Amino acid sequence: MKAAAYVRSLLPSWQDYRSVRRTWRGDLVAGVTVGIVALPLALAFGVSSGAGAESGLITAIVAGVIAAVFGGSNIQVSGPTGAMVVVLGPVVAAHGAAIVPVVSLMAGAFVVVGGALKLGRVVSYIPWPVIEGFTLGIAVIIFLQQVPAAIGSKPGPSSNAFVSAVQSFAHLNWSSVIWPVLAVAAVAAIMMLAPRIHRQLPGSLIGIVVVAVIATVTHLPLARIGTLPNSLPAPSLPSFDIQTLTTLVGSALTVAALAAIESLLSARVAASISDTGPYDADRELVGQGLASIASGLFGGMPATGAIARTAVNIRSGGRTRVAAIVHAIVLLAVVYLATSVVSQIPLAALSGVLMVTAARMISLATVRSVVGSTRSDTVVFIITALITVSFDLIVAVGIGIAVAAFFALRTLSKSGGVHREELPAPAQPEDEHIALFRLDGALFFGAADRMLDRVTRINNVSVVIIRMSQLQVLDATGARVITEMIHALERRGITVLIKGIQPQHMKLATRVGVISTLRHQKHLFIDLDEAIVHARDHVARTAEAAIVQAMTETSSRPKENR
Known part of the structure; x- marks a missing residue:
């Protein structure tokens, strides 16, 4: 018909x-x-x-x-x-x-x-x-x-x-x-x-x-x-x-x-x-x-x-x-x-x-x-x-x-960016170990590598939160770069949390492997406050675990070495 x-x-x-x-x-x-x-x-x-x-x-x-x-x-x-x-x-x-x-x-x-x-x-x-x-x-x-x-x-x-x-x-x-x-x-x-x-x-x-x-x-x-x-x-x-x-x-x-x-x-x-x-x-x-x-x-x-x-x-x-x-x-x-x-x-x-x-x-x-x-x-x-x-x-x-x-892609790539943001007040102890990044504009093949380099060079943090709610354009290359970003950070022991994947990007992110690359399915958030609470809890637990481990190692040493 x-x-x-x-x-x-x-x-x-x-x-x-x-x-x-x-x-x-x-x-x-x-x-x-x-x-x-x-x-x-x-x-x-x-x-x-x-x-x-x-x-x-x-x-x-x-x-x-x-x-x-x-x-x-x-x-x-x-x-x-x-x-x-x-x-x-x-x-x-x-x-x-x-x-x-x-x-x-x-x-x-x-x-x-x-x-x-x-x-x-x-x-x-x-x-x-x-x-x-x-x-x-x-x-x-x-x-x-x-x-x-x-x-x-x-x-x-x-x-x-x-x-x-x-x-x-x-x-x-x-x-x-x-x-x-x-x-x-x-x-x-x-x-x-x-x-x-x-x-x-x-x-x-x-x-x-x-x-x-x-x-x-x-x-x-x-x-x-x-x-x-x-x-x-x-x-x-x-x-x-x-x-x-x-x-x-x-x-x-x-x-x-x-x-x-x-x-x-x-x-x-x-x-x-x-x-x-x-x-x-x-x-x-x-x-x-x-x-x-x-x-x-x-x-x-x-x-x-x-x-x-x-x-x-x-x-x-x-x-x-x-x-x-x-x-x-x-x-x-x-x-x-x-x-x-x-x-x-x-x-x-x-x-x-x-x-x-x-x-x-x-x-x-x-x-x-x-x-x-x-x-x-x-x-x-x-x-x-x-x-x-x-x-x-x-x-x-x-x-x-x-x-x-070519000129349009160059302009579009410049519109995209990655920005580190301050965590919302009031500040809490160990916040310096949490990095919050916001992805803006377009993340596609013309701009993806630049964003990857910026995020993966971060040091002295335990948790990275990636905000994607402001991302307007995402292609397969951009989604793949996010996957590689997560891999690179997780290999260094840095936990990655993702907040705000837009509905139109979710199918692509799932197919390319962004979601499955996360350490846990609970590391995907809709609300920023929930992601930050989770990140702070994770940092606190990590700090407590480090203290316990240090005390255990100290108590296990022979007396003559104390």
Whole structure:
């Protein structure tokens, strides 16, 4: 029953559209607006990835509909994104554009499995500095990838965006470089000025139209998008063999990881800035996986949730999935009605759109917030950004999480401590032979040895009381250290009493052997006063036993030795 209920929770329902009667006008306007904004981005991302403008357009249409219907967010808009372009670029360079649909199918299947296995909440464990460093790195890569088209040159042979951008200058035709540069500058200027005139003006589309019209009328020497299909292709399974699949597993896993991370982050941000209700992380993964599978069947590329388009959707009044569906219909209308016009768009104009998009991804206020927070967060942010630009996006996220975990563990270990306390008044004779230690904070593998060393070095005592009621975190290593601590003290003839093991730690302490290591089961206490009374009685009995033994030894000596 639970399995059936979980499967139903991952599927579309009429409840997804319960508010459409109230919101359909806003959804319609938002869908048209997002479709206009998404057109140049879809074309640009398709070209930039190497798969072609038609691939980006197909992805925005097909994946946009499927993700909207099956996804776990009520407001998210999906399609090709800059981060996906960064990952796909090396794959296309190594295997050709024809391999992209296969990668899309494989990655989509991996994402669906992730959703079915309830891995949607994993993204909540990614620290904020890692996310911001990752975003900064992606923005830099997207910008660098546009440099060749912006100067009218060919990309360099290197798979590294920075190196490739530098290498592209070797193929530069200095006599005609002015025209693509001016096209980029014109689009960038219009995109920056349009929102100042009116918030809803689609600056990217206006910029592209202006540059395309001028370039066509004046016959400027600018490379164009070229021929586009005037209809969607029929869905079909791309050709592949086992060897191809084996070769692409690593790339597909990388694409799947990126699609999952970016989509869930986008959905989380969308839920936080809108009043459209929470999102279902596992269903979102299933929806995004199905979207990439469908896109691959139509010859498209992998898709993810797109935070920029989602934000436009929210600002334009979108409140349900209908808005994202309308956005895909608008793009579909472009395919059937305007491909001849779209094919004349200069590539440099698309580069201008992506350069501005990349620049807008970088929030100086956010960067200052991260850098101004703590030294460890700053290190995590910088390392993640540098590795993203220099090596690989997923590796960058992994290393960023590892570095953040290291700093978190170091901080947690410092929160733990062992403190010797005075026995409560009134003082009694022989109290100096009793040591009371309080364990605080966290006792785990990162701090356990330090506590062990502190307690076992105690001298001139007969009883050690270990207070554990203030211990918040205890792992197996910490419990094992307490066991070793008891062993070490008992071997020296020091009786160990334990007070206040918390209920959530009792099972672990029992399994590891903390309880069985005590000299007697009665050496485990709940109340501190009872433990201290027992300790004082023990010291008194030990003192009496020592006196009796001394008297016995004295009386047993021969008279001539007295």
